[in-house]
Every structure is written in structure tokens, then in C-alpha cells.
Amino acid sequence: MKGYLLIDFGSTYTKLTAVDIENEEIIAAAKDITTVDSDIMIGFNKAYDKINSILKEKKIEIEYIKKLACSSAAGGLKMVAIGLVPELTAEAAKRAALGAGARVIKVYSFQLSKKEVEEIKDSNLDIILLAGGTDGGNKECIIHNAKMLTEAGVNLPIVVAGNKSAADQVEDILKDGNIYYRVCDNVMPKLNHLNVEPAREIIRDIFMKKIVQAKGMNTAEKYINGILMPTPAAVLTAGRVLSEGSEDSEGISDLMIIDIGGATTDVHSLADGEPTKPGVTLRGLEEPYAKRTVEGDLGMRYSSMSLLEACGKKKIKKYLYYKELDIEKECKRRRQDIRMVPENQEETDFDEAMAKAATEVSMERHVGVIENTYTPMGVVFSQTGKDLTKIKYLIGTGGVLVHSDNPKEILKAGLFSMEEPNYLKPEKPKLLLDKYYILSAMGLLAEEDKNLAIRLMKKYLVEI
Amino acid sequence: MKTIILGVIGSDCHAVGNKILNHVFTKEGFNVINIGVLSPQEDFISAAIETNADAILVSSLYGHGEIDCRGLREKCDESGLKGILLYVGGNLVVGKQNWEETKGKFIKMGFDRVYPPGSDPMTAVADLRKDLNIV
Numbered sequence: 334m335k336g337y338l339l340i341d342f343g344s345t346y347t348k349l350t351a352v353d354i355e356n357e358e359i360i361a362a363a364k365d366i367t368t369v370d371s372d373i374m375i376g377f378n379k380a381y382d383k384i385n386s387i388l389k390e391k392k393i394e395i396e397y398i399k400k401l402a403c404s405s406a407a408g409g410l411k412m413v414a415i416g417l418v419p420e421l422t423a424e425a426a427k428r429a430a431l432g433a434g435a436r437v438i439k440v441y442s443f444q445l446s447k448k449e450v451e452e453i454k455d456s457n458l459d460i461i462l463l464a465g466g467t468d469g470g471n472k473e474c475i476i477h478n479a480k481m482l483t484e485a486g487v488n489l490p491i492v493v494a495g496n497k498s499a500a501d502q503v504e505d506i507l508k509d510g511n512i513y514y515r516v517c518d519n520v521m522p523k524l525n526h527l528n529v530e531p532a533r534e535i536i537r538d539i540f541m542k543k544i545v546q547a548k549g550m551n552t553a554e555k556y557i558n559g560i561l562m563p564t565p566a567a568v569l570t571a572g573r574v575l576s577e578g579s580e581d582s583e584g585i586s587d588l589m590i591i592d593i594g595g596a597t598t599d600v601h602s603l604a605d606g607e608p609t610k611p612g613v614t615l616r617g618l619e620e621p622y623a624k625r626t627v628e629g630d631l632g633m634r635y636s637s638m639s640l641l642e643a644c645g646k647k648k649i650k651k652y653l654y655y656k657e658l659d660i661e662k663e664c665k666r667r668r669q670d671i672r673m674v675p676e677n678q679e680e681t682d683f684d685e686a687m688a689k690a691a692t693e694v695s696m697e698r699h700v701g702v703i704e705n706t707y708t709p710m711g712v713v714f715s716q717t718g719k720d721l722t723k724i725k726y727l728i729g730t731g732g733v734l735v736h737s738d739n740p741k742e743i744l745k746a747g748l749f750s751m752e753e754p755n756y757l758k759p760e761k762p763k764l765l766l767d768k769y770y771i772l773s774a775m776g777l778l779a780e781e782d783k784n785l786a787i788r789l790m791k792k793y794l795v796e797i
Numbered sequence: 798m799k800t801i802i803l804g805v806i807g808s809d810c811h812a813v814g815n816k817i818l819n820h821v822f823t824k825e826g827f828n829v830i831n832i833g834v835l836s837p838q839e840d841f842i843s844a845a846i847e848t849n850a851d852a853i854l855v856s857s858l859y860g861h862g863e864i865d866c867r868g869l870r871e872k873c874d875e876s877g878l879k880g881i882l883l884y885v886g887g888n889l890v891v892g893k894q895n896w897e898e899t900k901g902k903f904i905k906m907g908f909d910r911v912y913p914p915g916s917d918p919m920t921a922v923a924d925l926r927k928d929l930n931i932v
Contacts, residue, residue, distance in 0.1 A: 418843040469800070469828070470848035524830045524844050614810065614835055706835060708808040709859050715835055 336360070336395045337781065338384075339774035340377065340402035340557060341564055342367055342550065344409065345595065345672075347376045349384050350774040351395060357788055359769060360395070361387040369406040373553050400557035401777040405564035407548040410435040410540055411458050416442055416520075417465040417474045422495065424618055425520040426464040429494065429529035431625045433536035434566030435460070436597075444477045450485040459544045460536060461489050463503070466496030468522045479503040483510030490539050494520045494532040515539065527619040537562050565625060567776030568592060569601050572728070573623050575775075575790050576603035579783040585791070587724040589699075589759060590772065591692060591747060593731035595634035595671060598691045600699040601625045606719025613703065613714045620719045626699045631691040633684060633733050637667040644690040652686035652746065655679050681737075688733040689746035696747035701757045720757040722749055727759055728794060730767035740766050741797045765794040799929050800850045802841055804832035807865035811858040814887070818856065821918040827925070838869050842876050851929055852882035854921070855908075862889035863902060870907025882928055884921060886912030 334355055341348040344367065351361040363383035368376035388395060412435040416423025423442040430437050438456055441449055453461065461482070465475035475495040482491065483506055491514040493503050500516050507514040515538075518531040545551055545560045553560065562570070568590060578584025587604035602624050608615060630639035641649065641664040649660050655678075663683050667673055675681040701718025727744055734740045741764055749758040771793050779786040801822060805815050812834050819831045830848050832840050841853050853873075857865055866885060873881055885908045890899050896913050903911040910924050925931075 418847050421843055421847045467848045469798075470850075471846060472849070521847070524832070524848055614833070616835065706808045708810060709861075710810065713808075713810050713835065 334393065334395055335398050337778060338397045338400040338557075339777045340400065341567070341773045342369070342373060342377075342402060342404035342406040342553070342560070343564060344405050347373075347380050348770060348774075349377075349380045350771060351384055351388070352774075352778065352785070352789065353395070354398075354785065357785060357792070359771060359789065359793060360391065360393060362769065363387065367406050369548070369550065373406065373550050374556065377553065377556075399781055401780065402553065402557050402560045403562050403564045403567040403773055403777055404545070404550060404560050406550065408436070408457075409565075410460065410536075410544060410563040411438055412436065412460045412462055412536070413438050413453055413456070413458060414440045414462045415445065415464065415478055416440070417471055418442060421524070421618060422464045422466065422521050425527055425529070426462045426494065426532075428527065428621055428624070429520045429532040430462050430536065431627060432529050432566075432569065432621060432623060433533040433540075434563030434569065434625075435536065436627065436629070444474055445481045447481070447485070450481050450487065453482070454485060454487050458489055459547070460539055461487070461491045462532060462536070463491050463493050464495040464520045466499060467524055468497045468519050470496055472496055472499035472502070475499050476502050476506070479506045483507060483512060486510075488512070490514065490543060492517065492532055492535050492539070494518065497522075513543070521618075525618050527621055529621050537566060561777060561780060564773050565599055565627070567773040568599070568730070569623055569625050570776035570779055571772045571786065571790065572601050572603050574779040574783050574786055579787060582784045582787040584787070585726055588726040588728060589721060589724055589762070590728045590730065591695065591744070593688050593691055593729075593733050594632055595732070596629070596632040596636050598628045598631040598695040599625060600628075600695050602699065602719060602721055602724070604719065604721055604724050606701060606721060608716050609720050609723050610714070613716050616715045617717045620701075624699070624719065626695070628691070628695045628698060631695050633687055633691070634667050634671040634673065637664040637687065640664065640687060640691060644694055648690045648693065649686050652689040654682045658683055684733055685737060685739070685743060688737075688743045692743055692747040696758050697753075697756050703755050703757060716757070718757070722757050722760045724759045724762050726765055727762040728765040728767060728772075730770070730772050734766060735768060735770060744797075764797050766797045768795050769793050798826065798828045799852070799931065800828040800830060800848050801925070802830050802832060802844045802848070802850045802853045803856075804836040804841055805834040805856045805858070806836055806838065806841070807857060807859075807861055808835065809857055809859045809861070809865075810834045811856070814858060815856060818854070818918055821922065825922045838865070838872055841869070842872055842878065845873075845878055845881060846876060850881070852884065852925060855883070855885045856887045857885065857889055858887040860888055860891040862887060866903065866906060866908070882925070883908045884910045884912070884925070886916055886921065888914050
């Protein structure tokens, strides 16, 4: 029979999923440690052998018509975003990079200083996104910044997505400096209007053509048909097709995805986020329909100490059943042993309390906020960010959720609460669990066969 | 084409006048960046920086204009918008106060033009053309 092999070279595990096209089933899945430091194919082959033995047991022979991969190995895709005003083009550039699945190390605004350029040079990056000025607006800043980067000899691919009226000059500067660059449409062509898709596409293209090679993952490309995108971009793609649907398969409309990992917690929302209540004024920069935020300080292992710092003991304790546990000690333990797997009830309880705190805080940071202003005409409401109170589905993924006996309670920590009614979190969404760890694989599959990806997600994402 | 920033400052949500001004200035050939109602000073400045604007036009209709507009010129200077044209108009103060006195207050604050309630938008259009040397 014919099938797809979908591969996720994760930061810790290489995960393989085999899909049977005819019966529309996931027939095998396996994982092994990612081996990017030596040869990425070692870990892949180990997982591949596991898949083969499962298939042998089931007496299935499969012919893969495509082997597709995404990757967050070797640190993922690391970027910096550069813009003019922090709340405007710098923020727009950051959102574009996040949507492309990048880890945004830092955001720079206004004219770069020598010190900042040195910092960029030393920060072990993959791509720089250079924005600044609306179309026809400020030119000086982006031109200055292009000069600074060139003069300092920053030898990294640069995506130029700023004021179109300055694009030619910026291009000349980068060309003279022998820098690999690509020019695309402005991330903020008009004030407060966001246009992130062109930059996202270019970033993905550079990732595929250059970054994969630079990270020594091109050995994999002989055996598979390509590492198409960073893993977070694959998850966002999966969410997008599931939400929007395709010509033949209906989407499930507005949804959110929360992915709690060892180092970060990612939140994705697929919704326009317009105000749901009458008389609310929308303020600030427009929000992308497909929005991703990454909380680098909220993670179960690598970022457990920063999670403690961000959430505070009180919040973790609120969710603990075994209240007498030493919170600081437990977090430290997890930071030191990032492969730790909970083995008893207390350890599981602590992991789940951490996950609940991470869910609560990461959702708070993702959703929009409503504020009331007292005016001579009475109270008026203004909304910044997305109103996600009415979304229909919240999907959970990531180790702690998938392996939990009670994933529902973890997801519930992210819902709307009357204690903090100004955060526009989902009120009554249906809760789904990515029990078989298929979201990133489905994002890859959607590149080839949207309908199949949608139907598989509807089948394998289980309501809890 | 000259770019202007238009908005209603402070906790003021009078949207109708703002829409009318947007319409008039656009029709008269200006590139209008309308930041709308409930706009803090910082939003006017950020918008002007990013769009390289030539003038900032502030409306205030609820009587608190004097408090809301204080320090705007200084903030513009600080943000690299030295010398940008600043206009203000509307019901700038509460009650029936002497107009010349009110105007003086705003001129002293650094505004280039100040308009009383009921001004014809075309007056501001003509002034803007003059100040920006548009023939």
C-alpha cells in the first residue's frame, strides 16, 4: 500500500509517523533521541527500524510516496527582528518571525548602535529580519541599520521587509556588503496594518535552502524529500488547515493550540479575534489571523527555573495537591535532569501543577486584554489584542499533556476566569488532546494533501 | 503627497468629527494616517515617526484638552520630531472661556495652530497648505 512518512526532528526526540493513504489511518509511530551532533540519520534510523518492526508485526508492506520532515533540532530557527518603533514595525517584524516558526532571540528598535550590532553578531543566529517604516514613511532608520549590519560584517541571511521606498537603497548596501538577502513586502505597509505572510514565506524558503544545510542536517536530505519547515511552523499550518478546511473537507472554525514543551510553551490561535461585545474599540497593531506566541521562560524542564520565576510559588502551589512539596527544589531538580520522567504520584502532581501554571500564564500573554477608561461620557471599553472568548476548540499537545491522566484539568487552567475578566481567554471551548502526537506531522502532510490531513486530525484529535 | 497624523487625544471617544476630518483632508490630497479616538500622546508620536509624517492634527472635544495636550511638543522634540507641525482644535476647555486666552495657552504649549469650536475644516486645510508650502 501507499503511504507518507512524516518526520519531526525535534530538539530532544526524532518522531516518525507513517500514514496509510488508502485507509486514511496512522499505522505506525515511533521516536528516538535526536542525534544532530554526530549524524542526524543515526537517531532517524533507530526510529525507522522501530516503525519497520511495527509494520512487520502488522504484516503491512508500505511504499512511501513522500518522506517529509520538519525540524527544531540544533536550537531550531533562531532569529532577531529589527524595526523602528517598538510597538509598531519592530512588533510586526517579531510577529512575522514567530509565525514562520522561529525562536526570536531579541527584538531591536530605532537606529542600531555598534554595541547592538556586536550583540547580533555574537548571538549565534540563523536569519535577521530587517523592517522599519511604513511604505512611503521613514527611510533613514532601515538604511542606517542595513549600513550598520554591513559595516560590522554580519554574515547572515537578511530578510528585508520594511518601507518599500527604501528597499532599493537597502538592497544596494547589502549587495555591496556581499550579504545574502531577500526583499519582500513590508510587514507593516500602512500604520497598524500587519502583512506578515510574505516575510513568513521567504523565511521558510531560506530555512529550507540554507539553514538546514548550515546545521548539518543535509545528510538527511538524501533519504527524505526535504526538511520543509521549522516544527512550530508545521504545528501552525496544521492548526490553520484544521480551522479553515479545504475545498472538500470542512474546517472546524476558530481554534487555539497550546504546546507545553520542556524549554518553551507555544500558543497558537487561528481566529480573527474581533471584539465579541458591542461598543468595544479596537486599539493598537492589527493581529495576525494565524498568531503564534512563544514563552521562552515557561517550560517543564530546561525552563523550569524561569517558570518558577515567572509564575511565582503561589501560582504553582495553587495547583498542587501535595502542598508540602519544596517547590524550588523540585524545579531545580527538573532543570538539572532535563530527561526526568515522573515516576510516582508526587512527581506527576508537581509536573501537572507546573503545566497548569504555564498554561495559565502563556494564555494570558497570548490573548487580548480589555481595558475600561472612565470618560465624561461614562465608561468606554478598549481592546488590545485578540478577543478569543468565543473560540470553539482548544487543542493541547506536548509531553506533559499527552502523558497525563487528567489533561482536561491542565487545559482548563487556560480558560476565562472571572477572577481576571480583562483577559479575553476562551470561555467554553471544546477541549481536544493531540493524544497521538500528530500535529506537526499533519502540518507537513497538509503541504501534500490537505483533505487527508484534515480528516486524520478530526479522527485522531480526541475530545476530553 | 504630504502625510498627516489625525486623532482624538486622551479619554475622548468622539468619533464623528474625526471621521469628517479624515474625509476632508483625504479629499484635499493629504495622506491621512488616522489613529482614531482614545489616543494617547505616544500613539501620535509613534505613528508620526513610522510614517515620516509632516504634521500632527490633534482633536479634543470633551473639555480636557489642556491636560491631555500638555508636554506633547516636548515629547516630539525628544523623539526626533523636532519642528513637526502641531495643530489642535475642538472644545479644548470646559465652559465659555475667553478664546484668545485659550488659544494663547495652546500656542505657549508649542502648537502652531489652534482652532475654536465650530471651525470650518477648510480653514485648517488652507493653513496646512500654507505651512507646508503646497502651492
